[in-house]
Amino acid sequence: MTVSTEVVGAARVGVGGPVGSGKTALVERLIPLLRGEGIDLAVITNDLVTKEDAERLRRSRLIDPERVLAVEAGACPHTVIREDPTLNIEAAERLDAQFPGLELILIESGGDNLASTFSLDLVDYWMFVIDVAGGDDIPRKRGPGIIQSDLLVINKVDLAPHVGVDLDRMVAEAREVRGGRPVVLTNCRTGDGVDGVVRAIRDAVPLGRQTGKSAGSGSR
Numbered sequence: 256m257t258v259s260t261e262v263v264g265a266a267r268v269g270v271g272g273p274v275g276s277g278k279t280a281l282v283e284r285l286i287p288l289l290r291g292e293g294i295d296l297a298v299i300t301n302d303l304v305t306k307e308d309a310e311r312l313r314r315s316r317l318i319d320p321e322r323v324l325a326v327e328a329g330a331c332p333h334t335v336i337r338e339d340p341t342l343n344i345e346a347a348e349r350l351d352a353q354f355p356g357l358e359l360i361l362i363e364s365g366g367d368n369l370a371s372t373f374s375l376d377l378v379d380y381w382m383f384v385i386d387v388a389g390g391d392d393i394p395r396k397r398g399p400g401i402i403q404s405d406l407l408v409i410n411k412v413d414l415a416p417h418v419g420v421d422l423d424r425m426v427a428e429a430r431e432v433r434g435g436r437p438v439v440l441t442n443c444r445t446g447d448g449v450d451g452v453v454r455a456i457r458d459a460v461p462l463g464r465q466t467g468k469s470a471g472s473g474s475r
């Protein structure tokens with residue numbers, strides 16, 4: 256049997272995590288690094304009832320403002336990335352149609368709780384961003400975002416000494432509950448560690464979305 260591998264759009268990478276963990280800050284750091292690697296990029300943001308994150312990215316001038324689309328998620332941020340991702344899928348298809356050759360779309364979820372996950376109908380790969388100020392017991396709580404994500408990003412490592420967090424223990428526990436799947440440490444204030452997120456994406460996600468085979472870690 257011949258398997259078709261026609262490219263039908265950009266690869267889609269989800270960025271989820273609790274409120275204020277640094278998802279937008281991470282996206283702001285990822286954009287120049289990914290573009291610097293020559294990747295044709297766009298971004299979708301999800302906010303509750305505003306377009307604030309999209310407007311922040313457009314204002315930043317890190318990327319052509321037309322390449323940033325906003326989805327208003329309503330009361331339940333996880334609904335539009337998991338139970339019914341239609342709005343996000345439509346936004347991704349609009350970007351694919353508007354920018355032929357688009358290779359990668361970052362889809363930032365609205366801030367949610369430790370249980371939020373992405374539908375593999377929407378994304379090829381997703382990361383979950385937590386921060387050390389949320390407490391070093393967060394990995395031990397084994398929320399689905401922490402366990403199931405393709406990549407766990409522990410952000411705000413600069414704050415560890417200020418909030419009494421034992422970073423080594425936090426990372427060890429995160430690795431243990433994730434069964435060895437990747438964990439990256441970042442400081443999105445300075446950009447430290449963000450190159451590790453780029454490497455993880457590049458290692459796991461074929462650019463462009465292909466029919467006939469599953470991309471990244473999940474099939475859609």
Ligand SMILES: Nc1nc2c(ncn2[C@@H]2O[C@H](COP(=O)(O)OP(=O)(O)OP(=O)(O)O)[C@@H](O)[C@H]2O)c(=O)[nH]1
Binds near residue numbers: 279441442444
């Ligand atoms: N010290 C420190 N602050 C950070 C870091 N990353 C983000 N912040 C700050 O944390 C706050 C929240 O960052 P955002 O990027 O808005 O977080 P978010 O996850 O997108 O927030 P929501 O979309 O509201 O869920 C901001 O004041 C950032 O400046 C970091 O690595 N270190």
